[in-house]
Amino acid sequence: MSNNKPVIAVTLGDPGGIGPELIAKLFAENEVFADTHTVLIGDRWLWEEGQRVVGVKIDLPEVNSFAEVREHDTPVFLEMDTVDRANTGYALANEHGGASVLAVLARCIEAHKAGEVDGICFGPLNKYAMKLGGLGHEDELHWFVEKLGVTTFFSEFNTLGTLWTSRISSHVPLKEAHEYVTEERIISAATLLHDTLKKAGFDEPRVAVAGFNPHAGEGGTCGREEIDVIAPAVEKCQAQGYPIVGPFPADTVFLKARDGELDAVVTMFHDQGQIAIKMLGFDRGVTILGGLPLPVGSPAHGTAFDIAGENKANLTPTRNAFNLVKAMCAH
Template sequence: MSETPSFNHQPLAVTMGDPAGIGPEIVARMFLRRPAQRRWIVVGDPLVMRHALAGLDPAAHVRRITTLAEARFDDDVLYVLASSECECLPPVGQITVESGRAAYAAILAAIQLAKSGTVSAIVTAPIHKEALAAAGLHSPGHTEILAEQVGGVNVAMMLANEDIRVVLVTIHCSLRDAIQRADFSAQMAAIRLAHAGARALGIERPRVAVAGLNPHAGENGLFGHEEAHIIAPAIAQARSEGIDASGPWPGDTVFMQAREKRFDVVVAQYHDQGLIPVKYMGLAQGVNITLGLPFVRTSPDHGTAFDIAGRGIADPSSLEAAFDYALRLTGATV
């Protein structure tokens, strides 16, 4: 996240996610669970959201809007800004072209609202990468879509829960490609964004731990040279810029040290190195924050959960945590 202006008079936008997954349900459930916090809209498909809300509370109401100005926020209505208009409900728990297109349309519409300053932040419900691909959209995830739509900025994923914060050097790619992409410039971008992201969360002088790529952080060259030739020089450069960075630390112990409060944020080299420690501690409070954007974007730290979609048992806790992080990062009120 870059320096972000405060829009505390503006509502938040929440995307519905993939309509075949649990996204619409957890959005609707959050609406019902938080009657005192309703200064936000859903960006998505009105038919999908009506079905999701009616399945939880038949007396609740959805109102389709085409502009934010139509939302009043002074009643018990879930406002849905129509980014798509499904003629019939997409099949639950299945990958379809229609679901992929609808999910993507919601993301694009929310991004435009955030770029214009019409909303204070966007919170995105889970999407399915295969559904996007089926629709001919080959962005591997939210982070890449956001970076593409904003253009010309370095972005990174920060995964956060009550215990640790992790920023990734590389994101959605093969492990082979991750090793190639984790070069000096990628290290610097991740370290700088980790520092800025932790500061945005209220940590005045963040302690940034950088994980090694190889076992035992290379063991002084016995298991690889990336630590000495790439990662350590990046840490030195970051320190020269006033960032309290240290490492490279062995990946098998650095997250434990962060949980024990020795570090404020860990820079992980590849997707699973960083996400496994966060998700192992539970998905209920995990939040994904996109750093480097000119606006705030957060998301729950779980997927579409096709296996339980449509059963009325999805837990909205991670979405609610993402919502709360968005409020915290923008100073917004709802």
């Protein structure tokens, strides 16, 4: 037993989605938990339901608190009682499931504050259910930021492993996206992405910044954000010692990334990067909540209500998410 290994908390995700069955598949692969102290936290009945769907039976030693997790070199189970089976069901997004997700994640956050958790990997969530259950924010990242007291820049990252994206605005109406195109936000997003890549094991991250307008503004004839805001922000990044380049037209920068010329792209709004990265590798994508004091990751896909309970869910993104959180803990 080694107490130098990170403690990683794993959650089952929304009760109505594919999270429980994905986590059951994950815990059936013993080798993924090497060099960690891993704790699965959630409702017992939901964990048992995930195993039933997958057709496995996994006996995890039980602990009564996060403080006990470091005593075990194999995965353990920490039970919570957050939702009754009668109040949820497959493909059902409601306040009960959303409140359950928030209660489990809040327990993990408190454990981190107590020095008992080093990273979190959570099963797929449903934002609508979480909002019904008391989220109080546009997404889970902003909720984590409030709970953890983060005051510096934060951003959601999406990654295929060899390719990462960041964005300066996230879950906001597209008509408001231009309001977020500021030098400060671009510099913060680009430098945070570069620093996070270093933590994920990239020795010399290659980060590019996308333009905001079609064809990166076409020399100002199709918008001036690239000239007035984005290019100056890139120059200031370079002046700080960050080898960040751009702006590049958003419709071609991902061709460079696809061909291995870039490790990451900073995009100007949600779908600019999300469409590209999901087309390139939806079946292996991971979401990382960047700017938090600990690694927090999840598969990039959603709760997939249409196949929940059918044992059709692809484990690869969940496995990748856990492995990335583990790697970031190590750095």
